[in-house]
Amino acid sequence: MKIKRLFMDMDLALDDEIEYLISKVKLTPEMVTDSQPVYDLINGDIDPILAAKSILYITRNKGAIIRKCPGTSHYTCCDYTILHTGTFCTMDCSYCILQAYFHPPVLQYFAGLDNFRLPLKHTFAQNKIFRIGTGEYTDSLIWENISQGPKFLVNTFANQSNSLLELKTKTVNVESLLDLDHNGKTVLAWSVNTPEIIRSEEKGTAALLSRLETAKRCESKGYKLAFHFDPLIIYEGCEDAYKNVVHEIFSHVRAESIVWISIGTFRFMPQLKSIVEQRFPSSTIPYGEFILGLDNKMRYFKPLRIHLYKTIIDMIHEYAPHVFVYFCMEDEEVWEQCIGFFPKKEGELGHLLDKSAAAHCKLNTSFL
Amino acid sequence: MSNQPDETRILNIPLASIDLADTRYRISKEEDDIEGLALSIKQNGLTSLPLVRSMGKSSHTYIVVAGFKRINALVHNGFKGDVVCQTLPEATEADYAVHAVSDNAFSRSLTPAELIKSILILTQFMDTNLIAEKSLSIFNTQLNQSYINDLQKIGTYLPPGGLNLMDDGRLSIKSAKKISGESPGLANCFVSLFSAMKTSSSKQMEIITNFLEIAARENFSPQDLYQDKKIQDILVSDNKDLGFKGNLLRYCLIERRFPHLEKKRQEIQKKINSLKLGPGIKLNLPDNFESTRYSLTFEFKNLAEFTSRVDAINRVSNHPDLVEILKR
Numbered sequence: 001m002k003i004k005r006l007f008m009d010m011d012l013a014l015d016d017e018i019e020y021l022i023s024k025v026k027l028t029p030e031m032v033t034d035s036q037p038v039y040d041l042i043n044g045d046i047d048p049i050l051a052a053k054s055i056l057y058i059t060r061n062k063g064a065i066i067r068k069c070p071g072t073s074h075y076t077c078c079d080y081t082i083l084h085t086g087t088f089c090t091m092d093c094s095y096c097i098l099q100a101y102f103h104p105p106v107l108q109y110f111a112g113l114d115n116f117r118l119p120l121k122h123t124f125a126q127n128k129i130f131r132i133g134t135g136e137y138t139d140s141l142i143w144e145n146i147s148q149g150p151k152f153l154v155n156t157f158a159n160q161s162n163s164l165l166e167l168k169t170k171t172v173n174v175e176s177l178l179d180l181d182h183n184g185k186t187v188l189a190w191s192v193n194t195p196e197i198i199r200s201e202e203k204g205t206a207a208l209l210s211r212l213e214t215a216k217r218c219e220s221k222g223y224k225l226a227f228h229f230d231p232l233i234i235y236e237g238c239e240d241a242y243k244n245v246v247h248e249i250f251s252h253v254r255a256e257s258i259v260w261i262s263i264g265t266f267r268f269m270p271q272l273k274s275i276v277e278q279r280f281p282s283s284t285i286p287y288g289e290f291i292l293g294l295d296n297k298m299r300y301f302k303p304l305r306i307h308l309y310k311t312i313i314d315m316i317h318e319y320a321p322h323v324f325v326y327f328c329m330e331d332e333e334v335w336e337q338c339i340g341f342f343p344k345k346e347g348e349l350g351h352l353l354d355k356s357a358a359a360h361c362k363l364n365t366s367f368l
Numbered sequence: 369m370s371n372q373p374d375e376t377r378i379l380n381i382p383l384a385s386i387d388l389a390d391t392r393y394r395i396s397k398e399e400d401d402i403e404g405l406a407l408s409i410k411q412n413g414l415t416s417l418p419l420v421r422s423m424g425k426s427s428h429t430y431i432v433v434a435g436f437k438r439i440n441a442l443v444h445n446g447f448k449g450d451v452v453c454q455t456l457p458e459a460t461e462a463d464y465a466v467h468a469v470s471d472n473a474f475s476r477s478l479t480p481a482e483l484i485k486s487i488l489i490l491t492q493f494m495d496t497n498l499i500a501e502k503s504l505s506i507f508n509t510q511l512n513q514s515y516i517n518d519l520q521k522i523g524t525y526l527p528p529g530g531l532n533l534m535d536d537g538r539l540s541i542k543s544a545k546k547i548s549g550e551s552p553g554l555a556n557c558f559v560s561l562f563s564a565m566k567t568s569s570s571k572q573m574e575i576i577t578n579f580l581e582i583a584a585r586e587n588f589s590p591q592d593l594y595q596d597k598k599i600q601d602i603l604v605s606d607n608k609d610l611g612f613k614g615n616l617l618r619y620c621l622i623e624r625r626f627p628h629l630e631k632k633r634q635e636i637q638k639k640i641n642s643l644k645l646g647p648g649i650k651l652n653l654p655d656n657f658e659s660t661r662y663s664l665t666f667e668f669k670n671l672a673e674f675t676s677r678v679d680a681i682n683r684v685s686n687h688p689d690l691v692e693i694l695k696r
Contacts, residue, residue, distance in 0.1 A: 074659075287581040289626050291656035301629045302658055333660050333696070 001053040001090045001204060003027060007038050008058040017148050018058060018111050024146035025056065035059065038106060048104040049279060053090050061085075061110035065119045069136060074294035075329040076343060078262075079350030081123075082136045083165075085149060086110050089139045091170060091204040094280040095231055098137065100272040109143060113152045124160040129354040129367050132157075135168030135189070144173035151176050158183035161364040164259075164357040166226060170205035172214040178221050184361050187259050188218045189226035192249065194241035197233050201285060208245065212252040219257045224360045226259050230328055231266035232308055234288055234300055239311045246315040255320030259360040260353060263312060264328035267299045294331075302334070309338040324356040377457055378417070380450035381430055386420060386439060390431040393421075393468035393489065395482045397535065399437060406441040414438060419471065420453045421464050430455070433464045434471035462493035466506055473507045480541055481531035483507075484523040491520055522548045527556045529563060538562050538610075540569035546576050550590075557594040564603040567614030575614075578621040585625070632657060639689035646680045648673070651693075662694070 008029035012018060022029060032038065038057045045051035065084055071077030088098055088105040098105055123130055134140040134153070144150045150167060154177055157165040167177075168189040177188070190211045193201075198208055206214070215225050227249055232242065266285060273286045293299040313325055326349060327334060335342040343349035351368070358365045418435025430453070432439055442451060456463060469486040472478060478486065490499050490506070496516040503511040518541065522530075525548035533539035539547075539562050547558045558576065567575070583590040593599065602616045623630045633653075640651050649666040664681065668674040684690050 284584050284587075287585045289628055291629065291658055293658055299658070301626070301632075301656065303632065304628060331660075 001092065003056045003090075004054040005041070006030065006056050006058070007032050009033075009060060012058060012060065012111055017113055021058065021109065021111070021143075021147055029058065035106070039104065042104045042106060047279065049099050049275070050092070052088060052105045052107055053092060054107075056107050056109060058109050058111050060112055061115065065116060066123060066132070072295040072297065072329050075331050076327070076335070076349055078131075078326060078328065078353055079347055080136075081130050081132045083116070083120075083132050083134045083153070084110065084137065085116075085134045085140075085153075086138045086143070088137070090142050091139065091202065093170075093203065093205065094201045094276050094283045095233075095266055095268065095272075095285055097268060097272060099275050099279070100269050101137075109147070113149065116153070116156070120156060120163075123163055126162065127367050128162065129358060129363055130163040131166060131350075131353060131357055132163055133166040133168055133189075135166070139169050139171060140167035140189075141169040141171045141173040144171070144176055151180060154180050154182050154186045157185040160185070161362070162367050164361045164363060168226075168228065170202060170211065172206045172210050174214055174218055177223075178217065182221075182223060184222065184224060185363075187224045187226050187357075187361065188215065189228060190215055191228045191230060192245055193229070193231075193233070194238065194245055196235075196241060201233070201280075201283060208248065212248055215249075216252045219253050223257075224259045225253055225257045226261065228262045228264075228328075229312060230262060230264040232263060232312070233266050233285055234304055234308060235284075239308065242308070242312050243315045246312060246319065250319040255323050258320065258323050260324040260326060260356055261316060262326050262328045263309060264330070265300050265305045265308065267293065267297045267329065269297055273298070295329075305330075306334055306337050309334065313338055324352065326353065375456065375458055376454050379420075379453055379455055381420065381453050383439075383442060383447060383449065383451050385428055386430050386432060386451065386453075387423070388432065388436075388439065388443070391436070392431070393433045393464060394436050395468060395472050395478070395485050395489070396436065397479075397481065397532075402437055402441045402444055405437055406444040409438065409441050410445050414442075414452060417452055417454045419464075419467055420455050421459075422455060422457075433468045460493075465489045465493050466502075470506050470508070473509075478507070480534040480544075482535075484519050484526075484531060484534075487516055487519045488523040496520060518545050521545060525549070525552075525555065527552065527559045530555075530559045533559065533562050538566050540572055542569060543572040543576060546573065554590050557591055561594065561603065561617075564610070565614035565617060566610035567618065571614065571618055575618055575621060578625040582621065582624050629656060636693055639693050642689045643684045643687055645684060646677075649677055649680060657696070660696070 003025050006022070006025055006027040006029045008018070008031055010031045010033050035057065038055065042048045042052045042055060061084055063084065067082050067084065069077065069080040069082055087102065087108045089096065090107065123132070141150060153165055153167075157163060158181055163185070165186045166189050167186060168191065170191050174188065177186075192208060192211065195208050198205060219225055229242070229245070232238075266288065270292070276283055276286050289301045289304060290298040291301050299305065309327070316323060316325055325339065327338075332342045332344065343352060354368055357363055358368055416435070416438070418438050419433040420430040421433050423429040423431060435453075439451065456467070459467075468489060472482060473486070486507070487499065496513050499506070499516050500511055500513040503509065503516075522541070522544045526544055530539060530544060530547070534541070534544055543562070547555045550558070561575075562572065579593060580590055583593045586593075598620055599617065602613055602620060605613065607613055636653060643651070645651060648668065649664065652663040652665060654661050666677040666681070668677055
């Protein structure tokens with residue numbers, strides 16, 4: 001989605017980073033003393049969520065820059081660390097939880113790359129492995145072609161040995177990253193789905209094959225890769241369609257380049273349903289066989305989840321028996337039935353991922 | 369609305385001059401049985417005067433604003449003379465509309481259909497915000513604007529027959545609002561559907577939701593689903609128990625909306641039944657089979673019952689169906 005209005009905090013200095021961003025957006029920023037005018041503009045629209053996708057607000061992150069992923073109760077979390085670079089997204093996925101998570105969602109770009117230096121320096125100085133991602137509250141690379149942020153992060157992570165940076169995206173925006181000396185510390189990750197779901201539910205995102213072609217380019221530049229089958233959507237014929245996605249992945253990149261693959265079926269806060277119905281009337285994804293999960297989110301009936309997981313994991317293991325596959329937010333029964341083991345101890349899944357990160361990205365294994 | 373509409377004038381009006389066919393101010397349902405009222409008027413006369421409105425000096429015709437039943441009772445009695453009525457010479461059409469509503473609302477609680485008809489009459493003369501502001505003096509209760517908007521929507525779009533269902537308690541305001549938002553064809557299907565059954569408000573909403581979602585899941589129109597043989601068999605069955613028909617339809621839709629979950633539930637229930645746990649013992653399944661946590665509860669009044677329950681539980685501990693249930 002094209003940015004139509006640009007707002008900026010009045011107290012932000014016009015440094016290189018912001019000047020670069022403004023020159024790329026090609027809009028004169030409207031200066032504001034606080035976020036209220038931005039919120040008012042968005043809330044005044046008939047579809048605030050859609051409106052918010054074309055209104056960029058350059059501001060400063062007033063909260064924690066680095067934070068632990070909140071996870072969810074009753075289901076096993078991967079102990080991820082979030083680097084908070086911005087919020088919301090210009091793409092328009094029907095299932096996107098950010099539509100219900102922020103009230104209203106605001107497309108914020110957190111300016112001030114210098115602000116990242118200190119918390120990252122502190123993180124890099126610790127004697128433990130960190131897996132850090134920017135793709136929790138936004139897509140990691142939506143601003144790649146107008147911002148110096150991703151390049152700055154790749155360069156910063158290149159000069160340390162205990163942290164992996166995961167840039168998770170549905171775009172093909174990698175141009176500024178290809179020739180960087182990343183030192184193997186950045187993993188470029190793609191959310192993947194079937195072409196049918198990308199066409200019908202992931203408006204404004206890159207096609208599957210474009211994502212995979214881009215992954216291949218990144219691999220050729222020495223980047224390690226990750227793939228996230230999330231959210232898996234259950235529909236007639238989905239098993240074959242997802243098997244084909246697996247086939248396409250391994251037709252494009254080598255198994256050895258893949259640090260991990262995560263899988264998770266569509267789950268959502270109940271309030272998302274009415275938003276999807278209203279904003280995407282032709283979407284049928286809210287009408288799957290959902291039950292209320294133990295964390296009060298809607299999830300597919302468990303045997304359906306298990307069946308699809310097994311299908312995809314079997315296919316992945318046919319191509320790559322040793323690639324690390326894990327579930328995002330699943331319980332012991334699913335792990336046991338689909339993978340044959342369950343990381344029961346607190347932090348065990350995180351530790352397994354740390355090991356894979358260390359092995360692929362040459363992190364300091366003495367921190368494991 | 370005029371500022372001083374309430375200067376009432378009492379008139380003797382020939383019954384023949386009252387146009388009973390003009391029911392623009394009628395809020396209450398036409399009663400089949402007015403024998404009691406007719407008898408009361410015959411014996412005691414009119415104790416409360418109908419309110420009428422002149423249709424213009426030249427026409428000498430009046431229409432009823434409030435008191436339709438009283439006038440009809442006079443007709444029923446074969447009365448031919450002059451009727452003592454009240455009228456408001458200075459009143460505007462809007463004033464008469466307010467009187468038509470408040471005459472009913474201050475004498476009893478309005479039914480849902482009456483409430484909706486009242487809103488439709490009033491919205492011809494004032495917006496819903498003003499109705500909300502004046503609601504206490506018109507309806508004898510405070511109504512908020514959003515509720516009034518909902519009622520207006522229902523009144524405008526609910527197909528014929530829907531209001532009667534509301535008065536019969538077979539269609540809640542929430543369900544009526546939902547139905548009114550659908551296409552006329554589909555709204556008609558829902559009115560027919562709820563005409564054939566009786567169920568609670570929450571179950572009505574569940575039926576509507578499942579109906580729409582099944583159609584979306586299976587990629588055909590809800591009208592086609594309405595024609596489905598299994599659904600029609602339930603709706604047209606001879607069973608007079610409308611509550612039973614409501615439950616049948618509800619389960620039929622649940623089975624179709626959640627096929628795997630319901631199949632599993634039925635399979636497990638069969639296995640639980642085969643355990644023959646006996647009275648006072650209950651095996652509780654995890655909600656929707658999401659968790660792996662089961663529980664067993666039993667009641668007892670004395671030691672003998674306690675021992676008997678424990679024996680029954682011990683007896684089934686190796687039962688193959690219990691093993692199957694727990695194997696998932």
